[in-house]
Amino acid sequence: MLxxxxxxxxxxxYDCNMMDxxxxxxxxxxxxxxxxxxxxxxxTVFRLINGLEKPQSGKVLVDGEDIxxxxxxxxxxxxxxxxxxxxxxxxxxxxxxxIQKKSKSxxxxxxxxxxxxxxxxxxxNKYPKDLSGGMKQRASFARTLLTGSELLLLDEPFSxxxxxxxxxxxxxLVDEWQKHKKTILFVTHDVEEALFLSKKIFIxxxxxxxxxxxxxxxxxxxxxxxxxxxxxxxxxxxxxxxQLRGKVEL
Amino acid sequence: xxxxxxxxILTTLLLVLWQVIAMGINAHxxxxxxxxxxxxxxxxxxxxxxxQMPATMGVTIIGLAISIxxxxxxxxxxxxxxxxxxxxxxxxxxxxxxxTTAIAPLFVLWFGYSxxxxxxVTILITFFPITITVYDGLKSTKREMxxxxxxxxxxxxxxxxxLKLPTALPYFFSAIKMAIPLSIIGAAxxxxxxxxxxxxxxxxxxxxxxxxxxxxAPIVLLSAIAMVSVAIIGYLEEKLIKWRKEI
Numbered sequence: 001m002l003x004x005x006x007x008x009x010x011x012x013x014y015d016c017n018m019m020d021x022x023x024x025x026x027x028x029x030x031x032x033x034x035x036x037x038x039x040x041x042x043x044t045v046f047r048l049i050n051g052l053e054k055p056q057s058g059k060v061l062v063d064g065e066d067i068x069x070x071x072x073x074x075x076x077x078x079x080x081x082x083x084x085x086x087x088x089x090x091x092x093x094x095x096x097x098x099i100q101k102k103s104k105s106x107x108x109x110x111x112x113x114x115x116x117x118x119x120x121x122x123x124x125n126k127y128p129k130d131l132s133g134g135m136k137q138r139a140s141f142a143r144t145l146l147t148g149s150e151l152l153l154l155d156e157p158f159s160x161x162x163x164x165x166x167x168x169x170x171x172x173l174v175d176e177w178q179k180h181k182k183t184i185l186f187v188t189h190d191v192e193e194a195l196f197l198s199k200k201i202f203i204x205x206x207x208x209x210x211x212x213x214x215x216x217x218x219x220x221x222x223x224x225x226x227x228x229x230x231x232x233x234x235x236x237x238x239x240x241x242x243q244l245r246g247k248v249e250l
Numbered sequence: 251x252x253x254x255x256x257x258x259i260l261t262t263l264l265l266v267l268w269q270v271i272a273m274g275i276n277a278h279x280x281x282x283x284x285x286x287x288x289x290x291x292x293x294x295x296x297x298x299x300x301x302q303m304p305a306t307m308g309v310t311i312i313g314l315a316i317s318i319x320x321x322x323x324x325x326x327x328x329x330x331x332x333x334x335x336x337x338x339x340x341x342x343x344x345x346x347x348x349x350t351t352a353i354a355p356l357f358v359l360w361f362g363y364s365x366x367x368x369x370x371v372t373i374l375i376t377f378f379p380i381t382i383t384v385y386d387g388l389k390s391t392k393r394e395m396x397x398x399x400x401x402x403x404x405x406x407x408x409x410x411x412x413l414k415l416p417t418a419l420p421y422f423f424s425a426i427k428m429a430i431p432l433s434i435i436g437a438a439x440x441x442x443x444x445x446x447x448x449x450x451x452x453x454x455x456x457x458x459x460x461x462x463x464x465x466x467a468p469i470v471l472l473s474a475i476a477m478v479s480v481a482i483i484g485y486l487e488e489k490l491i492k493w494r495k496e497i
Contacts, residue, residue, distance in 0.1 A: 050401040076401045082394060085493035086416045095412070096402040127493060147402060 001183045002026040002049065002151060007058035009048060010208075017208035018044050021058065024202065024212050026185065028150075031177055033186045033194035034212070036204030037244060042187040045209075046153045049185075050076045062151065072100065075147035079156045081136040083128040089139050090115065090124040096147040110146060118142045134165040141173070145180065154186045158193070167225070170196055178221060191240045195219075196228060203243060215240070282463035287470055290463035298452070298471060305448040306472070309365060309437040313372025317429060320373065321380025322422070328381075329388040329414070346378050351439065358444040368445060372436035379432065380425040387421025388414050423487040430483065431476040438472055 002025070009019040018041045026032055034042050047053040048060055051067060059066055062073045075096070083092045090111050097107045115121040118138040120131075128136055137157055144152055158166045174197060177184055188194050194201050195217055202212035218232050227233065265284050272283035282290075291298065324342065328335040354371050361367035391414050399409055441450030449468035456464030 052397055052400065071403055074401075076398065078394060078398060080394070082392075082398050084395070084413070084416065086419075086491075095399075098412070099399070099402045099404045099408050129493065 001028045001030070001063065002185075003061040003064075004048075005059045005061065007048065007055045007060060009044065009053065009055045011044075011053075019048075019055075020208040020210050022209050022211065023058075024214075026183060029181055029183055030200060031174075031184045031186065031198045032200045032202060033188055033198040034202045034204065035188055035191060035194050035240070035244065038189065040204045040207055041209050042189075042204060043155055046076060046155055046185070046187065049151075049153060050074050072147060072149055074151040074153055075144045075149040076153045077140055077144040077155065077157050079159060081128065081140040083136055083139055083143075085128055088125050088127060089120055089131070092128065093139060093143040093146055095143060100148075114142045114146055132165075133161050134169055137161065137169060138172070141176070145176075145182075150182055152182050152184045154184060156187055156189070159188070159190070166193075173197065174221065174223070191237055191244070192228065194240075195233060195237055196223060196225075201240070203240065205243065213243075279460040279462045282466055286463040287466045290461075290467040291470065294464070294467060298449070298468060302447060302449045302452045302468060303471065303475075305445075306434075306437050306441065306450065307475075309368040309372055309440065309448065310433045312365065313369045313376060313436060314429060314433040316369065317373050317376035317380055317433065318426070321377045321425065321429075322384050324377070324381045325384035325388060325418075328385055342378065342381060345374065348374065350374055350436075351443065354440055354443040357440075363444065363446050368437060368440035368448075371440035371443075372433050375436035375439075376429050376433045379428045383421050383425035383428070384418055387418030390421070391417045420487075420491050423483065423491065426483050427480050427487075430479045434472055434476050438469075 004022050004024050006021045006023055007019055008017070008021055010017045034045060036042050044053065048055055049062075049067070061067070062070055067073060083089070084095070087095070093114060094107045094111050097110065102110075111124075112121070115124050118141065120135060120139055120142070123131060123135065123139075128139070131139065141154075141157070144154075158169055161169065170193060184198075186194070186197060199217060201215045201217060203215070204212060215236060217236070219227050219230075228237075269283050269285065272278075272281045272286070275281055278286055324338065328338050350371055353374075354367070357367040357370050361370070395413055396409055399413055404412070437448070438450035438453075441448035442454050445451040449472055453465050453468045456467075
């Protein structure tokens with residue numbers, strides 16, 4: 001699905017290298033979390049995938065093709081909802097389809113399906129300010145899905161939410177992922193969130209990033225909160241936290 | 251109404267004070283009292299409302315309309331790239347250093363007593379705040395919102411119409427609210443400097459006749475027009491942009 005081949009990158013104007021010959025692969029339909037300390041380059045990985053930044057050398061491939069030759073191959077969901085305050089919820093989630101010049105009838109139909117699915121149909125004519133934080137993130141996720149892309153890049157989408165909303169949205173997200181069979185890359189700094197959501201975890205340890213340490217999560221789906229208390233899971237959790245802790249600057 | 255109460259009280263007090271002082275001085279050619287001005291407005295109502303006001307409003311509306319088109323046009327062009335901005339910005343600033351009252355007689359020489367000399371003065375005063383404010387509005391677009399659009403495959407046109415334009419809309423309303431009084435002032439100044447009709451011209455003529463109340467009456471009328479127009483725009487703004495505080 002997605003492949004980085006010897007990608008080297010640094011932001012212009014900064015001396016430090018963000019990435020040096022980084023290679024990794026993501027398979028079709030996987031749910032992978034990327035964790036690491038702040039400023040370690042998690043978001044940069046996404047910016048390289050969605051083309052906002054270009055690698056100095058190396059290649060980013062999606063389905064074996066260089067991304068510079070492709071369009072609409074990935075959908076990015078930012079940390080903040082970034083819903084436009086002048087658009088209703090329905091108009092907001094239609095934005096990617098408008099840009100793809102989809103027909104009005106198709107937009108209306110797909111928006112209706114999606115709004116019903118994410119439980120916001122009654123709110124279709126409301127503005128973002130009328131919605132709670134959790135609803136806004138669901139709207140933002142709906143907008144991401146309506147890009148029609150198979151690869152979803154979710155950048156700490158739940159980090160600004162209160163813990164109860166966060167838990168229910170995490171469960172909701174796993175359901176959505178299983179239903180739509182998309183490939184998800186999920187950036188987070190929350191080890192527990194990564195363990196609950198994903199099949200595999202990539203850890204970023206140092207900068208420049210030269211490799212991801214990969215861990216398989218020993219749980220199948222569907223998962224419950226109880227699974228998180230299992231011995232092998234807590235063991236991985238402790239290990240991950242210890243690995244990351246050394247990297248945190250106080 | 252309750253919100254306006256302090257303003258009403260203060261204005262009334264000031265008017266009373268004015269009335270008392272004017273009655274004390276008792277020289278209406280220097281300082282006419284508010285009641286004398288109102289009486290004059292009534293006395294001259296036909297001339298003021300049917301002859302002079304339409305002339306001034308003609309200049310104001312044409313001047314304002316051209317200023318809006320010019321102001322927005324310049325803002326949009328400057329937003330296209332830093333090179334264009336660097337080329338235009340100094341010229342726009344320079345246009346504001348021209349002492350309008352000094353150059354206006356020149357416009358009269360160029361265009362005669364036609365409406366265009368006055369429209370030009372109005373534009374010179376009015377377009378600037380529109381350009382600067384709308385330009386700021388276009389620049390206030392959030393980078394991350396723009397990037398999100400780019401990840402959806404949006405081009406420059408999409409970014410302009412779907413993001414920049416709505417972001418700049420509240421700024422546009424602020425610009426119009428500033429521009430209306432300025433365009434009225436511009437028209438009045440232009441008439442003061444050289445015209446054959448209009449409220450500014452009329453005020454000047456009354457000055458020559460040492461008719462204090464006659465000088466003030468058209469000025470009061472101009473203020474009233476400006477206030478009502480700004481209030482209408484404010485109302486429209488509230489109806490159209492409910493999301494202003496959310497940006």
